[in-house]
Amino acid sequence: MGESAPCHRSKNKAFINPYGAHDRSIRAAQKMCSQCPVIRECALEALRSGSTLDDSIVTLGREVIAAGHVLPKGDASNDDVWPVARKLAKIARVRPPAYVVSRPRFRPPSQCRECGRPMVPWTRGEVPEGMAMHYAQGWGQCCRSAYRMHREVREVPVTRKPVDRKRHHPETARARAATAARRATNCLRTSELSTATGGEDRSGATGAGG
Ligand code: SF4
Ligand SMILES: [Zn+2]
Secondary structure (H helix, E strand, O other), X not given: OHHHOHHHOOOOHHHOOHHHOOHHHHHHHHHHHHOOOXXXXXXXXXXXXOOOOOOOOOOOOOOOEEOOEEOOOOOOOOOOXXXXXXXXXXXXXXXXXXXXXXXXXXXXXXXXXXXXXXXXXXXXXXXXXXXXXXXXXXXXXXXXXXXXXXXXXXXXXXXXXXXXXXXXXXXXXXXXXXXXXXXXXXHHHXXXXXXXXXXXXXXXXXXXXX
C-alpha cells in the first residue's frame, strides 16, 4: 500500500490507537479511508493481520483503524469481531475467513463431582492410594456409572475424539487387510517349512552334540 495510502502521510493518531483517540479524530480517519485508493487491499490485509506468524491461527487485526473501521480488541471469541469482519470482507470482496474461536480448556476439579474423592488427571502411571483418576467432565473413575447416568438424564453431548480419517480411510483399511493376509501367509509358510525341516534340524543338532 505504502505511499498511496493517505494514512501513511497523516498525523492522525486514531489510525494506530483509536481507543485512545477522540471521536472527532476517528471520524476524520474514517473519512480519509473512504477516499483511500487502496481501501480494498487494506480491508483484505486487516482480515488476517491478527494471525500468528505461521498462520496456525487466523484472526482479524486489532485495535487500529483499517478500511474505515475500528478493529475490535481481543480475538475471535469477542462478539464484536464478526460484524467488523463481515464489513471488511464486503469491502475486500471476499468471504470472511473462518476464524477459530479459542475456548478455555476444561480443567477438571480436584475432587470427584460425585463422591468428593480427590482426583489426579488422566495418567498411565499409578494412582495414589485413596485418590481416583479423572474420567470425564469432573467425574472420577470411581463414579463412572454415576457419570453415565448424569449424561443420560441431562442428555449431555459426549465430547468424542475427532475420527482419525486416515485410520478409517478405505485405502488404509485395504492396506491393513493386505498386510494381515501377507503376515498370515508368511506364518503359514514358516510353520510348513519348520515342519518339513524341523525334524532333520533337530536330529542334526542332536547328532552334532552326540
Ligand atoms: S483504507 Fe487503510 S490504507 Fe487507506 S487510509 Fe484507511 S487505513 Fe490507511
Ligand atoms: Zn467418585
